Amino acid sequence: MTDPSFTTAADGARLAERRWAPDGEVRATIQLVHGLSEHAGRYGRLAAALTARGFAVAALDQRGHGLTAESTGGGRFGDGATSAHVLDDVRDLGQRLADEHPGVPRFLLGHSLGSAVALASAERDGAGLAGLVLSGPIGVAPHMADAVPQLEAAVAAGAGDQPMDALSTFNTAFEPARTPHDWLSRDEAEVDAYVADPLCGDDVPPTYGYGAGMFALVAGCATPEAVADLPGGLPVLLLSGQRDPVGGEDAAQVTALADLMRARGLEVEQHVYPDARHEVFNETNRDEVTADLLSWLEARLP
16 A cells, blocks of 8 residues: 555645555556545455556545545535535546646546546536546436435534445445455455455445435436536446446446437446455455456556
């Protein structure tokens, strides 16, 4: 794991940032956006595979997560901040990468909740992206839109800073389970590492205020109107496990998103890995997934 540096956002939040650099020439940059109840430091193995092929990699601990939570508070956007500030953070890091590596292709990869952040970011600020990769994506999820009024009511009742349970139902399909997080991967060592990480899982739940903002973002970014805002010609790669409860049975919610993107005229490549669960880069077939990612990325380099 690389040591983080820190950058200060416009609203004063202190954001932890990790960088992984190739030994030689930078062929392209790739910005990673992690998921809920985890942090950017978990992506070291993937970053090593990318840097070995000439990609410079950068990632933030999102607001409310990892070392950034020391500034914003755990599971919170930060005082006065909203989901729009999360998108601003992604935009600002992307701009720094573009400034540091002018003329080099720039890719954006989001995992899980980070896939929705990456998608919304590409819709709002995606000009100049060479490609968008969504791992463990949520897809078209009307049930999340349905939950927003309840979450907003909890916030209005004064529970905005109270923790909410956002993950436990994902394990239902795997009961009787060895851990509460068997839904993440078939690789028991990877699940155990997640459970043992003090910056992951039940140790860092989102608050109702965070949930209200992010559920609205998730639901809003996967509509025909929102997808229409993606840059024309943007290539998209979707990577899902067949048994990932986040993307629906057999990745049905993700396929619905792929259909919206194709209707938009975009080039979409979708992989659904048999029997794989949520964290495809930490799955038993992770070498296959990483190879598919690298092949897709390199096919889009000049």
